[in-house]
Amino acid sequence: MTRNTLKLALLSTALTATSAMAQDVTLTIESWRNDDLVLWQEKIIPAFEAEHPGIKVNFTPSAPAEYNAVLNSKLDAGSAGDIITCRPFDASLALFEAGHLADLDDMDAMNNFSDVAKSAWQTDDGDATFCVPMASVIHGFIYNKDAFAEVGVEVPNTEAEFFAALEKFKEDGNYIPMAMGTNDQWEAATMGYNNIGPNYWKGEEGRRALIAGEQKLTDEAWTAPYATLAKWGAYLGDGFEAQTYPDSQNLFTLGRAAIYPAGSWEISGFNTQADFEMGAFKPPVQNAGDTCYISDHTDIGIGMNAKTENPEAARTFLAWVGSPEFASIFGNALPGFFPLSKEPVELEDPLAKEIVGWRGECESTIRSTYQILSRGTPNLENETWGASVAAIKGTSSPEELGASLQEGLASWYAPQQ
Amino acid sequence: MQRARIRWHIPVFLAPAVLVYTTIMIFPLFNTLRLALYSKVDQERIYVGLDNFRTLFFDPFWSEQFWNALGNNFWFFIVHMLVQNPIGVALAAILSHPRLRFAALYRSAIFIPTILSFVIVGFAWKLILSPIWGIAPSMLDFVGLKSLFAPWLGKEEYALTTLALISVWQFVGIPMMLIYAALLSIPDEILEAGEVDGITGLSAFWKIKLPLILPSIGIISILTFVGNFNAFDLVYAAQGALAGPDFSTDILGTFMYRTFFGFQLQLGDPHMGSAIASGMFAIILIGVCIYLFGIQTRMRRYQM
Numbered sequence: 001m002t003r004n005t006l007k008l009a010l011l012s013t014a015l016t017a018t019s020a021m022a023q024d025v026t027l028t029i030e031s032w033r034n035d036d037l038v039l040w041q042e043k044i045i046p047a048f049e050a051e052h053p054g055i056k057v058n059f060t061p062s063a064p065a066e067y068n069a070v071l072n073s074k075l076d077a078g079s080a081g082d083i084i085t086c087r088p089f090d091a092s093l094a095l096f097e098a099g100h101l102a103d104l105d106d107m108d109a110m111n112n113f114s115d116v117a118k119s120a121w122q123t124d125d126g127d128a129t130f131c132v133p134m135a136s137v138i139h140g141f142i143y144n145k146d147a148f149a150e151v152g153v154e155v156p157n158t159e160a161e162f163f164a165a166l167e168k169f170k171e172d173g174n175y176i177p178m179a180m181g182t183n184d185q186w187e188a189a190t191m192g193y194n195n196i197g198p199n200y201w202k203g204e205e206g207r208r209a210l211i212a213g214e215q216k217l218t219d220e221a222w223t224a225p226y227a228t229l230a231k232w233g234a235y236l237g238d239g240f241e242a243q244t245y246p247d248s249q250n251l252f253t254l255g256r257a258a259i260y261p262a263g264s265w266e267i268s269g270f271n272t273q274a275d276f277e278m279g280a281f282k283p284p285v286q287n288a289g290d291t292c293y294i295s296d297h298t299d300i301g302i303g304m305n306a307k308t309e310n311p312e313a314a315r316t317f318l319a320w321v322g323s324p325e326f327a328s329i330f331g332n333a334l335p336g337f338f339p340l341s342k343e344p345v346e347l348e349d350p351l352a353k354e355i356v357g358w359r360g361e362c363e364s365t366i367r368s369t370y371q372i373l374s375r376g377t378p379n380l381e382n383e384t385w386g387a388s389v390a391a392i393k394g395t396s397s398p399e400e401l402g403a404s405l406q407e408g409l410a411s412w413y414a415p416q417q
Numbered sequence: 418m419q420r421a422r423i424r425w426h427i428p429v430f431l432a433p434a435v436l437v438y439t440t441i442m443i444f445p446l447f448n449t450l451r452l453a454l455y456s457k458v459d460q461e462r463i464y465v466g467l468d469n470f471r472t473l474f475f476d477p478f479w480s481e482q483f484w485n486a487l488g489n490n491f492w493f494f495i496v497h498m499l500v501q502n503p504i505g506v507a508l509a510a511i512l513s514h515p516r517l518r519f520a521a522l523y524r525s526a527i528f529i530p531t532i533l534s535f536v537i538v539g540f541a542w543k544l545i546l547s548p549i550w551g552i553a554p555s556m557l558d559f560v561g562l563k564s565l566f567a568p569w570l571g572k573e574e575y576a577l578t579t580l581a582l583i584s585v586w587q588f589v590g591i592p593m594m595l596i597y598a599a600l601l602s603i604p605d606e607i608l609e610a611g612e613v614d615g616i617t618g619l620s621a622f623w624k625i626k627l628p629l630i631l632p633s634i635g636i637i638s639i640l641t642f643v644g645n646f647n648a649f650d651l652v653y654a655a656q657g658a659l660a661g662p663d664f665s666t667d668i669l670g671t672f673m674y675r676t677f678f679g680f681q682l683q684l685g686d687p688h689m690g691s692a693i694a695s696g697m698f699a700i701i702l703i704g705v706c707i708y709l710f711g712i713q714t715r716m717r718r719y720q721m
Binding site for chain 2: 089090181182183184185186237238239240241242243244247251369370374375377378379381382385386389390393395408411
């Protein structure tokens with residue numbers, strides 16, 4: 001079945017490509033999202049071509065793990081497509097610095113995006129933006145509505161309520177209060193530290209101050225999330241030390257756990273796996289009424305090959321990708337990958353809608369370690385994985401973790417020295 | 418006097434093997450050693466001499482990881498020497514007993530894990546030991562020892578030993594087979610002569626068979642040493658490239674992989690990676706030399 005769809009898709013690409021030969025301009029898109037091939041073939045490209053006769057679009061993805069290597073060699077050989085799908089931060093920045101990606105700052109469509117959204121595809125000084133932001137993933141907590149109703153727990157808003165809810169599930173004993181393991185390490189940092197952290201370091205304010213060297217990882221704002229994570233350990237399942245990421249997903253979708261610290265990319269998977277109703281709540285704030293901050297992490301962008309033969313058509317296409325129309329098609333086809341445009345998109349999936357609604361209530365930021373700070377050795381992102389795990393297991397105190405991370409960062413990052 | 422004829426057939430017959438071996442083994446090996454002497458600064462590769470090694474051994478961040486990986490590697494090796502090889506010898510001794518029934522069946526059953534891929538072994542054992550779905554906790558529960566269960570692969574203090582024991586389980590067939598073959602080659606006359614002198618049963622094993630198979634045990638030790646210091650797959654399959662928890666299962670292979678190819682946001686550094694690879698090469702070379710010149714030449718051999 002899948003194979004047939006794929007064949008059909010490939011066949012239709014071939015047909016459109018040949019029919020386009022005559023006078024039309026054909027744009028080729030490089031991407032690692034081979035999962036989205038059908039979506040592009042059936043929804044996105046027809047919608048664009050209907051509006052822009054004379055431009056044909058060809059989506060040619062490669063395997064995610066090979067994408068960076070394949071793209072680099074194609075760009076060096078001059079055989080890469082006109083449109084390049086951009087990985088966030090340093091990978092794309094390196095392409096821009098090598099002259100492979102065009103500067104897109106002068107495009108009107110760029111005004112549809114906030115500074116946070118653009119930060120993943122900008123030079124360090126913010127002078128040039130080289131990719132149109134396409135989608136982000138948002139962190140928060142997904143919960144089992146049936147379990148909450150059964151045990152009589154209210155959806156928590158503050159940290160005190162959050163831990164009270166966990167305690168109630170623990171006393172009840174029918175559900176594992178929270179499904180997360182530390183075996184694979186990255187969940188602890190991504191769904192733990194960078195999920196709840198922005199509320200402590202005040203989102204962008206703290207993140208930028210850290211990059212500028214005005215704050216240190218030993219500051220209260222950066223160590224306090226570790227102190228909170230240390231309290232999580234008691235509410236994770238038995239043997240969470242050896243629990244893997246798929247284990248946690250299965251525990252939650254089988255209905256054995258009440259709360260799942262999540263990234264929004266889980267939505268489509270959970271929708272097909274879980275047979276109970278799910279809801280979501282944002283990272284709890286310390287005191288009721290505090291401004292809330294969410295990690296709205298930029299993940300996919302799209303830019304233009306600087307050496308394309310059809311720069312006009314490519315810009316037309318990118319401008320369309322920056323438009324609300326594209327955002328609505330993309331956001332609804334891939335619930336959990338949220339369009340980054342300022343103008344809110346009407347999503348149909350209830351869970352995705354709930355999560356994306358937080359953008360209106362809270363301040364957005366991105367994961368603290370991704371921009372600039374993970375360029376050197378030791379790598380701050382990888383160190384944060386280990387530190388978050390150590391915090392949850394209680395093998396190190398938050399102050400020790402902050403001190404060792406700060407020492408590592410200061411060893412190569414000048415503004416922190 | 419006639420000049421000695423050049424014996425052309427020797428280079429001709431050697432050529433294919435030498436060429437293939439040179440292109441895929443010797444050249445990459447020396448190129449790796451050479452790569453370790455360079456570094457990349459501002460998009461350009463420059464010669465830095467032994468700078469990478471100085472970083473590796475004296476920079477606190479790098480040296481801490483290196484010594485941790487080396488120490489873990491030694492522990493991995495010690496577990497194999499203390500558990501795998503004695504069990505292998507014991508199994509071989511039992512299998513070579515003339516009155517044992519179904520010997521061929523046991524031999525195959527014990528040898529089969531050796532031919533499995535690391536990925537399968539790592540995945541299967543992760544499931545067996547999983548605190549959530551695994552059969553290990555329920556089996557312990559069945560005999561009333563549930564309290565002994567711990568999430569072994571997730572605890573700093575047990576993870577490396579657990580992985581070493583999984584590797585022992587996988588590879589115990591190899592020493593068993595080698596020793597088994599050595600035991601079978603001991604002539605019956607020697608054992609019968611021993612029996613005449615009153616040496617039977619266990620003492621025949623300790624006094625006659627063991628001295629005769631010592632050279633095989635030596636070979637097995639060196640194979641274990643080389644295999645363990647080149648190990649990578651099992652740790653990578655079970656714990657990932659970060660060799661968690663908290664680098665407690667990090668061995669030289671995973672350390673090299675992470676450095677050379679990069680991981681997540683960490684970009685690959687082929688030059689530091691080569692420096693680590695050169696270090697691994699040197700360690701294995703030294704180990705093998707100690708064995709060849711220090712031990713093997715002094716080992717007593719008996720004519721059989």
